[in-house]
Structure formats: structure tokens, C-alpha cells
Amino acid sequence: MLTEGRRGSSVLALLVAVSLLALVAVGVDRGAAAFTERGVAAAIRAGGSDVVGADVQIHGFPFLTQLASGGLEEVSGSLREGSFGGYRVADVTIDARDVAPRPPWQAGEVRASGVVGFDTIGAAISHHLGAEVTVGPSPDDDAALLIGLPFSVLGATVQVGATAVPRVVDGSVTVQVTALSVGGVAVQVEDAPLGLGDLLGTLTLPVSLPAGVALREVRVESEGLRIAGEAHDVALGELIG
Numbered sequence: 001m002l003t004e005g006r007r008g009s010s011v012l013a014l015l016v017a018v019s020l021l022a023l024v025a026v027g028v029d030r031g032a033a034a035f036t037e038r039g040v041a042a043a044i045r046a047g048g049s050d051v052v053g054a055d056v057q058i059h060g061f062p063f064l065t066q067l068a069s070g071g072l073e074e075v076s077g078s079l080r081e082g083s084f085g086g087y088r089v090a091d092v093t094i095d096a097r098d099v100a101p102r103p104p105w106q107a108g109e110v111r112a113s114g115v116v117g118f119d120t121i122g123a124a125i126s127h128h129l130g131a132e133v134t135v136g137p138s139p140d141d142d143a144a145l146l147i148g149l150p151f152s153v154l155g156a157t158v159q160v161g162a163t164a165v166p167r168v169v170d171g172s173v174t175v176q177v178t179a180l181s182v183g184g185v186a187v188q189v190e191d192a193p194l195g196l197g198d199l200l201g202t203l204t205l206p207v208s209l210p211a212g213v214a215l216r217e218v219r220v221e222s223e224g225l226r227i228a229g230e231a232h233d234v235a236l237g238e239l240i241g
Contacts, residue, residue: 053080072099075107077236082114086208087124089114090223096236104235112213113228115221121145124205125175137220138163145175145220147200151182158183162200166218166225173218173227175203210238 059074079092091114098108122135131149138144140163147162163179177200180189189200207215209229217228 051079051082053078054082055079071108072101073097075099075105075236079114084112084114084227084229086206087116087120087227089116089227091115091226094236099236104237106233106235107231108233110231110234110236111216111228112231113217113226115224115226117224121205121225122147125203128203129200137222141165143220144178145225147175147177160200164200164203166220168215168218171215173205173207173215173225175205177202210234 054077056075056077058072059076060072075094075096077094077096079094081088081090082092083089084092092112093114094110094112096107096110100106118135118137122133125135125147126133129149131151133147133149135148136146138146143165145164145166147164149160149162150157151160152158161181162177164175164177166173166175168174177189180187180200207227209215210231212234213229213231215227216230217226219226
């Protein structure tokens, strides 16, 4: 017959053993998750161009149960830099749901976004207009850009400033000019001289997205334009190219 002291020691030993087994199980589970995270990150790096700082996290516990079921509930990722929509982008975020736990890491639903720098946006608009422009955030409207360019009027060069709001229209990123100044004087866009209003009225930025990826949002941030897309039934490595 066990004494109270021996019974207490036996219970304590059992609790310690159960705790150790639980810790081992958690360690194995997290180790398997970490191994899979590295595999997803490697696929993203291989699918992209000059991808820097790829990091992946698998959410939900236990991981091994998700693995056995054949689908990971949620996988999130981030890149310091990569390519998206034909542009060099920074601060890329990826959120994927219902991901197959094996290459090519097919996801049922994915949302991704990245910031295209103002210099890159300026180069795209310059190519479209055939003139060197500068692009930055509007000091008067957090949702708008400020586009500056030189313009020749009667043999003199004046500085034109255009406040423009980016939007997603029919699957493309458009920049709609809402206010205009010529030589520091505000003018109505439709009344701008020498066809300037027609030239700047609406600009379209070419965005080349992987098959199955659709643009959903564009907004101004401190470093550039954040462009967001959404896809269904796509391999994670195909998002960044």
C-alpha cells in the first residue's frame, strides 16, 4: 500500500513524464513546421527575380494534423524586395489559405501586395509622356500623388504640377489627374493649355501579372504605391516573378 508521500511522488513523476512528452510533441510539430516553412520560402525565391529577405510562417497548431489532412489553413510570407506585376517592389506581403503541403505549394486563395517606389512610377510615366517627370506623395491629399514635369509654352519652359489619384480600373492601375497648376497658377484640367489636360487626364501604368492574379487595390504610401492582388488556385512560387 502506497503511503501519502509515495503516492504524491508517483503523481509528480507522472506529471513530469506527461509534460516532457508534451514538450517533445510540440518540438517535433514545430520542427516539421519550420522545415516546411523553409521549403515554401525556397519556392518563392526560386520563382522570383532577385528575391531578398523571404520569410514564411505557417499558422495554426498542431501543424502535423494539418499536414495529415492535406491542407495548411493559413500561410503568410514577406519579402524585403522582389518583383510583382513587372515592377521591382519592396515590403511584399503574402497571405495564403488552404495551401497544399508540398511543392508547388498550390493555394486555394492568396492575397499579395508590394510597394512600387516613386522613382519606378516616375520612370513609367516619363516613358508614357516622353518627358522626364518626378513623382511623390501629394502634400495636400494622402490618397494622391504629386506629378511634376517641365512643359514648353511659347518657347518658355514652365513647371507643371499635377495632383493625381491612383485607382484600379478594369484590372489596370490608372492615375486620374484631379488638379493642375502651370507655372504655379492653378488651372482646370480641362482648360489646360496646348492639350496638356488631355495628355495628363488619365494615365495607365502597365502591370504584368501572373495568370490568374487580379488587381484589387492601389494606394499611396510614404515610399510609393502599394499594389495589391488576389488569386485563386495558384502556386505560391508563381506570385513573385
